Amino acid sequence: MLSRSQKMVVTQRYVKDLTIRTPNLSQIVNNLSGGNQQKVVVAKWLFCDSKILIFDEPTRGIDVGTQRHQVTKFSKFSFVSSCLGGLFSK
Numbered sequence: 001m002l003s004r005s006q007k008m009v010v011t012q013r014y015v016k017d018l019t020i021r022t023p024n025l026s027q028i029v030n031n032l033s034g035g036n037q038q039k040v041v042v043a044k045w046l047f048c049d050s051k052i053l054i055f056d057e058p059t060r061g062i063d064v065g066t067q068r069h070q071v072t073k074f075s076k077f078s079f080v081s082s083c084l085g086g087l088f089s090k
Contacts, residue, residue, distance in 0.1 A: 008025060010047060011025050012025065014039075014040075014043035014046065014047070017043075017073075018039040018042060018043055018073060019039075019069070019073065020032070020036050020039045020040060020043070021033070021036050022036065035066075042074075055074065
């Protein structure tokens, strides 16, 4: 179990690493945009130290610039980043 201060440190790290847009760290996740809600879910998986994450078209429906940004972010956490590109829709 994490203390409140530990939770804030972890939250700050994932907000920065995944570029989660939020007015503050206490914001209710349901009040974030859909894309930022998805990033919160990914952050929870990453925090749990999951060994394998499978994304099924995680960039579907978002603009090309954002897609590139997301692929870069996801690649940062991938052990086999060269294979990651094939999982995204084009």
